[in-house]
Amino acid sequence: MDKFIAIVGTNSDNSTNRKLLQYMQKHYANQAEIELMEIKGLPMFNKPADKQVPAAVTDMAAKIEAADGVIISTPEYDHSAPAVLMNALEWLSFHIHPFVDKPVMIIGASYGSLGTSRAQAHLRQILDSPELRARIMPSSEFLLGHSLQAFDETGNLVDEQKTAKLDGLFADFETFVEITKRLKNAHAATAQEVRDLDWDNL
Amino acid sequence: MLKLVGIAGSVADQSYNRMLLKFIATHFSDLIDLEILDIDDVPMFNQSDDQTDGDAVQFLNRKITQADGVIIATPEHNHTITASLKSVIEWLSFKIHPLSGKPLMIVGASYYDQGSSRAQLNLRQILESPGVDAIVMPGNEFLLGDVKTAFDDHNNLKDDRTVGFLKETIGKFTQFVKVINSMNDKADEGWKKEDLESHGTVDTTIKGLDMHADDWVEQAAEKTHAAEGSDYVKLDRGVLTVDQLNWFLNSMPMELTYADDNNQFLYYNHTMDVKDMLAGRTPGSAGNPMADCHPKAAIPHVQQVVHMLRTGKTDLFKLPVPGMGPDKYIMHYYQAMHDDQGGYRGINEFVLDLMPIVKYYLEHTGQVLAKDPNAKADAVSGASSHAAAEKAKPDDVSGASADTEKPAEKPATDEVSGASASADVETKPAAPKDVDSVSGASAKD
DSSP states (O other): OEEEEEEEOOOOSSOHHHHHHHHHHHHTTTTEEEEEEOOTTOOOOOOOTTOOOOHHHHHHHHHHHHSSEEEEEOOOBTTBOOHHHHHHHHHTTSSOOTTTTOEEEEEEEOSSSSTTHHHHHHHHHHHTSTTTOOEEOSSOOEEEOSGGGSBOTTSOBOOHHHHHHHHHHHHHHHHHHHHHHHOOTTHHHHHHHHHHOOGGGO | OEEEEEEESOOSSSOHHHHHHHHHHHHTTTTEEEEEEOOTTOOOOOTTSOOTTSHHHHHHHHHHHHSSEEEEEEOOBTTBOOHHHHHHHHHTTTTOOTTTTOEEEEEEEOSSTTTTHHHHHHHHHHHTSTTTOOEEOOSOOEEEOSGGGTBOTTSOBOOHHHHHHHHHHHHHHHHHHHHHHHHHHHHOOGGGGOOTTOOSOOTTOOTTSOTTOTTHHHHHHHHHTOOOTTOEEEETTEEEEHHHHHHHHHTSSSEEEEEETTSBEEEEOOOSOGGGSSSOOOGGGTTOBGGGGSOGGGHHHHHHHHHHHHHTSOSEEEEEOOOSOTTOOEEEEEEEEEOTTOOEEEEEEEEEEOHHHHHHHHHHHTOOOOOOTTOSSOTTTTTHHHHHHHOSSOOSSSOTTOOSSOOSOOOOOOSTTTTTTTOOSOOOOSOOOOOOTTTTOOOOO
16 A cells, blocks of 8 residues: 655644645545644754754655655645645755655645645645655646635535545546656666766856 | 845854855945844744743844844754754744834855755745744846855955855845835834823823923922932933932033933923024923924924834934024934833923034034035935925924935945846855765755
């Protein structure tokens, strides 16, 4: 069974993105083991000269490294991903590279009708950068708008169409994870390249 | 001169973007007054832990609100802006919106060729979102690539073409700021909310008294058990008795008036009879709301002046109030007062006759006054046209017919933009390096 890390893209106490991931954890329990990962409480990334990464970050990196794939659910703040998620990704690409060639599925929930369309595009751009280089599942947006009304009291998605869409995308993601395993011809070279990347000595 | 604030989008100890802002601040100090704001103390945004009212966010809020425009220098991390900068923007678009309508320019420096191109584009998108609503100057991208070799030992940009292009860009931004702010001024009706009847209260308001009463001072003193006579008062920096404080204030060579942030007239240095004063006040006026001290027709003008001082559009509003003959040149100054946190606390109005000072200066330097043939406004009698026409004599608390025109400093628009006309858009000083496979290079700041 695939093991996935599900990153809650916010530090908010009440988040429909967390709810969405909790729903997936339960709903797909027979298909995959999903572990939620919180990103609250990391220090603000300040590019420390000693290149030390906080212990909480190395723990997160180890879990991501060991997982078959990563699901990120992002809110949208100011037409983009939240600072707290960007911060976690900055730490997770600072002299450590757990995301290289890692399959990633991006989803998102918002109170309004757009369902984080712009934050997801932003997150895609970030994950594609040289020190992250994740394998992001292409052409597969899951936008959950009006998220406050989207769940029933047991935490299940109300809308059947939305549920069917998510089921399909999740099955696709499992396939994508398999395909990605075959896309590893350049992995050693890419990983080496990322390790060698040294902005201080360009 | 335009008052701008600069934010470097990095909390790293060594930031080339901060260096770039410092260069702009010093090198173009003849064009702009640029204050660089620190974002190191701003916490990570969390909507469940609202710290909008904390010092770090309020500091930025106040500085940005008071500035004519903003320059952000952004690094690029992972193809986007830094989390630290994004967090600042999230605070400034959550419960407060100081960037709304604010003219803003983006610049950026990065280690690699790209010079923060993707971060700048991304920042533009963020700043234009409805919660932020900044007015970002279009075009004029200033991308400083290969930043590690761009500065000399004195932190000056080495390449003349780059400096030329930067100067041109800053020049255009000064024009942009003026255009946007003149649009904003027309739209800003905030001054209408200035309540000169002092209906509200502030933390220092003495409640439960009739502000209009002639003996308001006595009532207020009794109610608050106010220190008086030989009671000592600790001040910053010194200790005086109330008597000493009075002797001190009453011997000031000007008429002083204190109006608080609730627009209530609390104090004047009472040394003369009303008929001998440059701006007449009577003992019964102390405690009055400001509306009591002005003719009705002047109220909107006073509201506008108070609003400018409260919002920091200006800290000092100056108004000549002629009408006392050619031997006097009476100036009314309205100086905004602030507490330690920079919050607006009211107006220090001081009124004085400049003529004795001018005469003294001329006598002792052997000079005479002469008309400046190039002056646009008549240097000597300037401003007489408005104030005099509109009212017979200067009113109480403030120069009633305060002209709405902004005070002082209309910075001469200058040569800036013509200067180094066509540095090309590519500001990279060196020839392009070989772009290797990594290329995209989201150079860390």
